[in-house]
Amino acid sequence: MDQGVTNTDEAPVPYAGRLLHKGIAMLVLAILFVLGTINFALNRAVLESGHPVFEQMPSSLRRIAVPLALIAEFVFLLAAMLLSAHGWTSMAWLYGGYFALNLASSWMMLSGRM
DSSP states (O other): OOOOOOOGGGOEEEETTEEEEHHHHHHHHHHHHHHHHHHHHHHHHHHTTTOHHHHTSOHHHHHHHHHHHHHHHHHHHHHHHHHHHTTOTHHHHHHHHHHHHHHHHHHHHHTTOO
16 A cells, blocks of 8 residues: 655644644744734733832832743743644643733723723
8 A cells, every 4th residue: 555755845743643734833833923922012011001000019029020920921932832833732722812811901901991
């Protein structure tokens, strides 16, 4: 029986017993990167917005909290991208949900609804 020849440019990536083509895997990573970039911008805007929640924090805590929040955001994005690249596409959906919650809460804080 002929097993066929696979093109090395389109080599499939294993994914939960099925095959996920590299093109789809790269698209997932690109989408995650864009969502992560938007998340960084949203977090930065909220942290610098002068919202009463942040104004009530002591300045010494704010100096620590702002960089830690951005580092945590980077770690979440990196984990989602690495795990998605290795076939855990559910992590991409999870990060998408995290992004949606971040977007909603940032909108509420920046528009004064919260």
